Amino acid sequence: MKPFSGLLSPAETSELIRQGRALIISGTAELLSQLPSGNWIGGTTPYAMTRQGAGQFPDRLFVQSLGLAVARIRAYDREELPGFLYDAPEHGLSVLILPSASDILEDYAQQAPDYPEMYLKPVVGWVAGVPLEQLGRAPALTFDGSTGRQFSDQAVVLHHALEPGRQVDIDIINPFEPGEGPAVRFEQTGFQVESCLVDGQPANFARFIEQQGIDPRWPLVADYCGAMINVSIQKVEADRVQFYAPVFAGVEYRFARPIEHFRERFLAELSEQREEPLFGCNCILNYLHAGLEGSCTAALTGPIAFGEIAWQLLNQTVVLVRPVE
Known part of the structure; x- marks a missing residue:
């Protein structure tokens, strides 16, 4: 079977399902609900990168x-998810979709690094969402195509098996790097914080952002053993800050270096991807902040999601899976 990615009608998608193809599908809840049972998983997001351009x-x-x-x-529900890699083959690739604004997403974001067999088996995926105008009014949904069930509080996983001798490589494209501002540490792990340590001195994080005139479009960045991992700001309130992914206690963060001409720089980085990957996804924040609507993202196609997964939950990145020749 040859790899395939692209926009299809529900009827065309249903035909692929009837052929027994293993599929990862994104779209609106209305369209996903029309599909027959088969070898597929899905999640809600109407945004995608296509060969014709990115859009809704x-x-x-x-x-x-x-x-x-x-x-x-x-x-997988919240109790079952920590063991999901026991179901993965020893030589394979697992694709995971989680619903945004859910308890199971918070569990995964904070606990996944400690799941059994994590980092021993390849895991990628994304976070389902809703059209931006429906945020807070409609739930993000995941779909288990093998049973026809849909969920607002469960993860769905398609465990792929790789042929003997075949390998895949997971790559993360992160346009951000730590800036030269003060180091920030937090004393608790979580999706929202009040207090922090700025260069070792106690501070209220929301007031620190305001006093420093920091643009909340730019994420916090931390160096995890050589990999730059972002934590994006969702909302700055009077005395607290909410994130799209958790900050971890004791980790040193710095705000990202601002990027001038972000759209041009980001598209130029994507244009270096000459070959179409087996799998790709991009963050809704990159889509918004870089103004990607209508833009061609070179060889990269895939859902525009509300979080990306390359083993752990990521923000404001692109995740790719490439075959290893």
């Missing part, structure tokens, strides 16, 4: 087929 596609589904065999498809 309420009347189409974005379909990815990695050209890999299915080992297992399963939905």
Whole structure:
């Protein structure tokens, strides 16, 4: 089976499902609910990067087929999710979709690094969301196509099996790097904070952002063993700050260096991707802050999601899976 990615109608998508193809599908809840049972998982987001340009596609589904065999498809609740990699083959690739604004997403974001077999088996995926105008009014949903069930509080995973001798490589494109501002540490892990340490001195984090005139479009960045990991700001309130991913206690963060001409710089970095990956996804914040609507993202196609997964939850990145030749 050859890999495939692109926009399809519900009828065209249904035909691929009937052929037994293993599919990862994004779109609106209305369209996903029309699909027959089969070897697929899905999540809600109407935003996608296509060969014709990035945008919102309420009347189409974005379909990815990695050209890999299915080992297992399963939905996992909060109690089951920590063991999801026990279901993954020893030689495979697991694609995970989580619903945004859910307890199970918070669990995964904070606890995934300690899950059994994490980092021993490849895991990628994304976070389902809703059209921006429906934020707070409609739930993000995940779909287990093998049973036809949909969830607002469960993860869905398509465990792929790789042929003997075949390998894949997971890559993260992060346009941000730590700036030269003060180091920030937090004493508790979580999605919202009040207090912090700025260069070792106690401070209220919201007031620190205001006093420093920091643009909340730029994320906090931390160096995790050589990998730059972002934590994006969702909301700055009077005395607290909410994030799209958790900050971790004791980790040193710095605000990202501001990027001039962000759209041009970001598209130039994507244009270096000459070959279409097996799998790709991009962050809704990159789509918004870089003004990507209508822009061609070179060889990269895939859902525009509300968080990305390359083992752990990421923000404001691009995640790719490439075959290793």
